[in-house]
Amino acid sequence: MATIYEVAKLAGVSPATVSRVFNGVAVSDEKVAAVRDAARQLKFTPNRTARTLRKQESEVIALVIPDIENPYFTELARGVEDVAQKAGYSVVLCNTDSQLEKEATYLQIAISEHMAGVILAAASDTTNLDDIQAAGRPVVAVDRGTGYDIDGVVMANRTAGQAATEHLVRAGYRRIACITGPQLIETAYERAQGWRAVVARQFPDVDPDELLRYSTFRVDGGREVMEELLALPEPPDAVVAGNNLLGVGAIQVLTEHGLTPPKLGVAVVGSLPFTTLSPSAVTLVRLPARHMGVTAAKMLLERIAGDDQPARTVVLRGELQPARAAG
Amino acid sequence: MATIYEVAKLAGVSPATVSRVFNGVAVSDEKVAAVRDAARQLKFTPNRTARTLRKQESEVIALVIPDIENPYFTELARGVEDVAQKAGYSVVLCNTDSQLEKEATYLQIAISEHMAGVILAAASDTTNLDDIQAAGRPVVAVDRGTGYDIDGVVMANRTAGQAATEHLVRAGYRRIACITGPQLIETAYERAQGWRAVVARQFPDVDPDELLRYSTFRVDGGREVMEELLALPEPPDAVVAGNNLLGVGAIQVLTEHGLTPPKLGVAVVGSLPFTTLSPSAVTLVRLPARHMGVTAAKMLLERIAGDDQPARTVVLRGELQPARAAG
DNA sequence: ACTCTATGCGAAATCGATTTCATGATCAAC
DNA sequence: GTTGATCATGAAATCGATTTCGCATAGAGT
Numbered sequence: 001m002a003t004i005y006e007v008a009k010l011a012g013v014s015p016a017t018v019s020r021v022f023n024g025v026a027v028s029d030e031k032v033a034a035v036r037d038a039a040r041q042l043k044f045t046p047n048r049t050a051r052t053l054r055k056q057e058s059e060v061i062a063l064v065i066p067d068i069e070n071p072y073f074t075e076l077a078r079g080v081e082d083v084a085q086k087a088g089y090s091v092v093l094c095n096t097d098s099q100l101e102k103e104a105t106y107l108q109i110a111i112s113e114h115m116a117g118v119i120l121a122a123a124s125d126t127t128n129l130d131d132i133q134a135a136g137r138p139v140v141a142v143d144r145g146t147g148y149d150i151d152g153v154v155m156a157n158r159t160a161g162q163a164a165t166e167h168l169v170r171a172g173y174r175r176i177a178c179i180t181g182p183q184l185i186e187t188a189y190e191r192a193q194g195w196r197a198v199v200a201r202q203f204p205d206v207d208p209d210e211l212l213r214y215s216t217f218r219v220d221g222g223r224e225v226m227e228e229l230l231a232l233p234e235p236p237d238a239v240v241a242g243n244n245l246l247g248v249g250a251i252q253v254l255t256e257h258g259l260t261p262p263k264l265g266v267a268v269v270g271s272l273p274f275t276t277l278s279p280s281a282v283t284l285v286r287l288p289a290r291h292m293g294v295t296a297a298k299m300l301l302e303r304i305a306g307d308d309q310p311a312r313t314v315v316l317r318g319e320l321q322p323a324r325a326a327g
Numbered sequence: 328m329a330t331i332y333e334v335a336k337l338a339g340v341s342p343a344t345v346s347r348v349f350n351g352v353a354v355s356d357e358k359v360a361a362v363r364d365a366a367r368q369l370k371f372t373p374n375r376t377a378r379t380l381r382k383q384e385s386e387v388i389a390l391v392i393p394d395i396e397n398p399y400f401t402e403l404a405r406g407v408e409d410v411a412q413k414a415g416y417s418v419v420l421c422n423t424d425s426q427l428e429k430e431a432t433y434l435q436i437a438i439s440e441h442m443a444g445v446i447l448a449a450a451s452d453t454t455n456l457d458d459i460q461a462a463g464r465p466v467v468a469v470d471r472g473t474g475y476d477i478d479g480v481v482m483a484n485r486t487a488g489q490a491a492t493e494h495l496v497r498a499g500y501r502r503i504a505c506i507t508g509p510q511l512i513e514t515a516y517e518r519a520q521g522w523r524a525v526v527a528r529q530f531p532d533v534d535p536d537e538l539l540r541y542s543t544f545r546v547d548g549g550r551e552v553m554e555e556l557l558a559l560p561e562p563p564d565a566v567v568a569g570n571n572l573l574g575v576g577a578i579q580v581l582t583e584h585g586l587t588p589p590k591l592g593v594a595v596v597g598s599l600p601f602t603t604l605s606p607s608a609v610t611l612v613r614l615p616a617r618h619m620g621v622t623a624a625k626m627l628l629e630r631i632a633g634d635d636q637p638a639r640t641v642v643l644r645g646e647l648q649p650a651r652a653a654g
Numbered sequence: 655a656c657t658c659t660a661t662g663c664g665a666a667a668t669c670g671a672t673t674t675c676a677t678g679a680t681c682a683a684c
Numbered sequence: 685g686t687t688g689a690t691c692a693t694g695a696a697a698t699c700g701a702t703t704t705c706g707c708a709t710a711g712a713g714t
Contacts, residue, residue, distance in 0.1 A: 001438065001462060003670055014694045019672055028692065043458070048439040049380045050670035053699050058376070060419075060440075068420075069405055071601065074396050081395070081422055085429070090436055092387075093395075093420035095408055102412070109417055111328065112375040113387075131370070135328060219601070244601075251603040274398065274546070274571075274601040276578040330700055341664045346702055355662065377700035380669050 002042035011038035022046060052114050059089045061300060062110040062118045064103060067217070068095040071273050072244055072289050073121065076142065079293025080119055087301055089116065098123045111135045117300045119293075122146050124184060138303035142296045144186055151303065152313045153296045157187050157269075160285045160318040161194025164240045164267035167283050167322055169202055173238035173265040176203075179225045179250060180242030181217035188217065191242045191269050211236055215246065222249020230257060238265030244272055251275075251282065262323060269318065285318035292316055329369035338365035349373060379441050386416045388627060389437040389445045391430060394544070395422040398600050399571055399616050400448065403469065406620025407446055414628055416443065425450045438462045444627045446620075449473050451511060465630035467623045471513055478630065479640045480623045484514050484596075487612040487645040488521020491567045491594035494610050494649060496529055500565035500592040503530075506552045506577060507569030508544035515544065518569045518596050538563055542573065549576020557584060565592030571599055578609065589650060596645065612645035619643055 008015040011034040020027050021035040038044075052058040063080050065073045077093055084091045092115070094106040103123045110118050111131060117138040120127070125147050129139055133148070141152035161178075168176050178195040181188030196208050213228060215221035222245060229236055230253070241247035247268030254264055260281070267283035275282075295314055335342040338361040347354050348362040365371075379385040390407050392400045404420055411418045419442070421433040430450045437445050438458060444465040447454070452474050456466060460475070468479035488505075495503050505522040508515030523535050540555060542548035549572060556563055557580070568574035574595030581591055587608070594610035602609075622641055 004672095005670075015671080016673080016694060016696095017692085020693090023672080026692070031692085045435060045439045047380075047441075047670050048436070049376055049385070049441050050699090051672075053374075053376045053380050053701090054670080054672045056699070068408070069398065069401050069600075071396065071398065074401055077420075078396055078422070090419065090421070090433070092417065093404075094417070095405070106417070108372060109375070112372050114374075114376050248601050248603055255603060272601065272603070273396075274575050274599065275603050276575055276582060276599070277603055331702095332700075342701080343665080343703080344663060347663085350702080353661070358663085374700050377669090378702075380671090381700080381702045383669070 001047070002039075002044040003047065004044070007035065007038045007042055007044050010042065011035045056114060057116055058114045060092055060113065060115045061089050061297075061304075062092045062094055062106065062115050064094045064096060064106050064110075064118060065121045066096050066098040066123050068093065070217070070243075070245060072270055072287070075271075075273070075289035076121075076293040079290035079295075080297045081293075083294050083297035083301070089301070096123050100124060100127065103127060107132050111137065116304045119296050119300055120146065125186065138300055140296045140300045140303070142292055149311050151296075151299045151311050153292050153299070154313065154315055155187070155287050155292070156315050156317045157190035158194040158197075160269045160287065161191035161240065161242070162198055163194075163318065163320050164269055164283060164285045165195045165198040167320060168238045168240065168265045168267050169198065171238075171262070171265055171283075171323070174203065175206065175211070175234070175236045176238045176240060176265070177211040177213070177229050177236035178240045178242070179213045179215060179222060179229070179246050181215065181221075181246070183214045185217070188214065188242050191240075195240050217243050217245055219245045219249040219252070222246035223253050224249075226250040226253040230259075236264070238267070241266065241268045241270075244268060244270035247272060247282070248275075251277070266323075281323050283323040284321040286321055287318045288316050328374065329366075329371040330374065331371070334362065334365045334369055334371050337369065338362045383441060384443055385441045387419055387440065387442045388416050388624075388631075389419045389421055389433065389442050391421045391423060391433050391437075391445060392448045393423050393425040393450050395420065397544070397570075397572060399597055399614070402598075402600075402616035403448075403620040406617035406622075407624045408620075410621050410624035410628070416628070423450050427451060427454065430454060434459050438464065443631045446623050446627055447473065452513065465627055467627045467630070469619055469623045476638050478623075478626045478638050480619050480626070481640065481642055482514070482614050482619070483642050483644045484517035485521040485524075487596045487614065488518035488567065488569070489525055490521075490645065490647050491596055491610060491612045492522045492525040494647060495565045495567065495592045495594050496525065498565075498589070498592055498610075498650070501530065502533065502538070502561070502563045503565045503567060503592070504538040504540070504556050504563035505567045505569070506540045506542060506549060506556070506573050508542065508548075508573070510541045512544070515541065515569050518567075522567050544570050544572055546572045546576040546579070549573035550580050551576075553577040553580040557586075563591070565594070568593065568595040568597075571595060571597035574599060574609070575602075578604070593650075608650050610650040611648040613648055614645045615643050 004015045004018045008018045013031055018035050021032050081091050096103040100123050119140050119142055121143040127146055129148050139150050178192055180192045183189055199208050213225035215225045241250050262281050269285045271286045331342045331345045335345045340358055345362050348359050408418050423430040427450050446467050446469055448470040454473055456475050466477050505519055507519040510516055526535050540552035542552045568577050589608045596612045598613045
């Protein structure tokens with residue numbers, strides 16, 4: 001690859017002038033022409049590494065997420081990418097598998113690669129952001145909080161859990177279970193709290209804890225606890241799934257048991273983009289994951305540009321999509 | 328962030344020695360201790376940008392794919408990530424949306440950021456790799472060829488299409504359609520060719536072109552052409568879907584029409600990780616996407632390490648998973 | 655005892671861009 | 685016509701690591 005020096009020599013100017021041409025600083029028309037010409041001839045592309053080293057900032061943002069195989073997060077990623085790309089930034093997608101150690105590694109890399117900023121769906125609320133804050137890199141939290149006072153975009157989880165449950169109540173179900181993710185993950189906990197509030201009000205004689213299951217936010221987790229629920233002496237007649245993958249797992253198990261929804265009512269907090277049930281027999285509270293990504297990316301870009309207003313938290317609401325009777 | 332100079336000063340050695348300590352070059356025990364001590368005190372992390380500039384190579388590899396929202400590619404990404412991460416590399420995930428222009432931009436970035444190599448699922452077979460080859464960066468093709476003589480990992484697409492179709496024949500279906508991706512994408516074309524071979528042999532009186540539909544590799548594409556097929560004067564009694572998303576779209580439409588498989592036979596080339604049909608009424612030819620990622624990453628790492636044997640192509644076979652009778 | 659090699663280590667060059675600083679030219683104002 | 689401001693431009697410093705080069709010391713070989 002040609003360097004700025006070679007371009008300078010061919011154009012008969014100094015390297016400084018070449019740099020100025022490419023950065024929009026005032027240069028006489030004739031030199032601009034000469035430089036552009038030389039650059040074209042040599043197929044010059046500025047070396048981003050050198051530029052980053054000198055400017056102490058790169059046009060790369062890190063998106064750190066716990067599970068790249070979850071469509072919820074890829075949809076989020078998609079939103080981030082669209083905004084970033086338009087602004088001339090590229091996105092490094094970092095998959096942590098919910099492991100704090102992997103997450104810490106990626107955050108270190110973000111620092112030592114001088115990345116412009118980080119969008120983080122934290123593996124846990126004990127994630128340590130001291131170093132990256134000390135490095136002055138902006139961080140925007142998505143989906144979950146971080147324990148730091150930083151910008152964030154989250155879903156209205158409690159409301160979503162509530163809406164899902166209420167809809168099942170309206171549909172006539174009387175014994176509504178809930179399966180959700182790890183208790184330590186706030187999204188899992190809050191959605192369950194939404195469910196709990198409705199159940200406690202509507203069915204005061206039911207012991208909520210019997211019908212509540214914490215699991216992983218994965219398909220196999222959903223399968224496992226759904227089996228447990230069905231094996232109860234008095235099984236539920238409906239279930240609220242705390243995220244998309246749990247929903248998939250639960251529905252799989254139900255189908256295996258001949259309890260295809262709506263025989264047993266199912267409401268999912270999240271979307272099922274690849275479901276083959278259609279028109280859906282399942283109630284969804286669709287979460288605007290892509291919109292979350294877009295919002296977070298915009299906020300991050302503002303911070304990168306130097307905005308230092310107090311930290312903001314944006315809360316996005318899910319949208320109830322009621323089950324239609326199966327066709 | 329502390330620099331190597333500050334560490335050197337605190338440890339009472341030269342910056343060169345600090346560098347040597349961190350790169351495993353011979354240094355006396357006492358100086359090693361002093362340097363490590365100083366580094367710990369200052370929380371020193373080497374600046375990767377400076378290192379990349381000097382070494383002309385970074386520990387980052389680019390994974391360029393056409394659709395990050397397709398679980399097939401995220402599974403692939405997962406395989407790449409696992410291998411890369413273990414080898415100390417991080418992965419930049421670049422989503423091209425099958426647009427040559429976006430793809431070209433990302434390839435330029437890979438060059439100008441001195442990335443160690445690229446794993447590429449090309450947007451089209453006209454992708455231009457001249458620049459990146461001139462830059463001496465290794466490229467491994469995945470899923471699809473590139474028109475260049477480089478390492479690659481592909482699926483046995485024709486065989487997969489054939490296996491899917493043959494299974495439908497064995498299951499008694501007589502009028503088997505095929506929906507696949509854009510004709511210009513070799514995976515789409517080859518899978519259709521597999522289908523065509525079987526149909527031509529088994530049902531010589533059928534005009535294959537009437538039952539073959541090229542579309543996009545997306546859910547809406549599958550929906551659209553499935554509707555078309557059902558509207559035929561003489562509709563098919565089974566269909567082969569050329570990838571996972573087409574399969575999802577097709578099954579959605581079938582469900583809407585009350586033709587839930589196996590009423591109308593469905594075989595999909597690919598996996599349906601988030602399907603809610605279970606035990607599946609759908610025949611799958613599962614493609615080892617993750618394995619493809621692992622293989623490609625290993626090949627790339629070998630090239631990065633300097634291996635210059637002739638280009639290799641690895642072909643992976645799908646695995647037939649017959650539909651079980653619905654429970 | 656006298657080379658000869660090996661080894662540890664610091665000084666300085668290097669990677670390729672950006673940016674500061676100094677210089678000379680141009681032009682307006684009084 | 686002198687002063688001052690503005691502007692284009694080049695030389696050189698800078699970002700922070702790695703690496704070459706050369707020197708000094710230590711140990712091996714004859």
